[in-house]
Amino acid sequence: MAERYRPEERSDIRALGGLAERLAKRHLVTAERFDEAGDAIRRTRLATERTYLAWWRTGLTCLAVGFGAGRLVPDLSKGATWPFEAIGVSFALVGVAFIAYGYFRQKQVEEALVRGDYAPLDDRATLVFASLGVLLGLATLVLLLVHPT
Secondary structure (H helix, E strand, O other): OOOOOOOOOOHHHHHHOHHHHHHHHOOOOOOOOOOHHHHHHHHHHHHHHHHHHHHHHHHHHHHHHHHHHHHHHHHHOOOOOHHHHHHHHHHHHHHHHHHHHHHHHHHHHHHHHHHOOOOOOOHHHHHHHHHHHHHHHHHHHHHHHHOOO
16 A cells, blocks of 8 residues: 655655656555656657657648649649649648658658657758648649639
């Protein structure tokens, strides 16, 4: 059975500080069983999962934009449809790349966590995704300004 929290008697809990003391006050954990390092790893893994899901959300958004630009917009506009289809395919390819890189990145970070290391985001990947975003954004603007409605 866990001991009741008595600050005057439990200097081991006070020494752990902040979170451990609050949890011990609420009788949720005992000071001996609270593992700050293990909790940090757990929180880091949860953050990694959220980041992986963000890569997925970004990829799915690009796929939706690709579908809209490549299939829906040409039906609503006059003139050639190939520019919209090209933009749509490009957005879809970027979406697939986001999902694939998100999986690769999640594995990379998990392996680094197991080693007790840090895996920084590759500068080349950020440059590629930023460049693709700028190019697709500019192509979309040009298409909107030049193409007849």
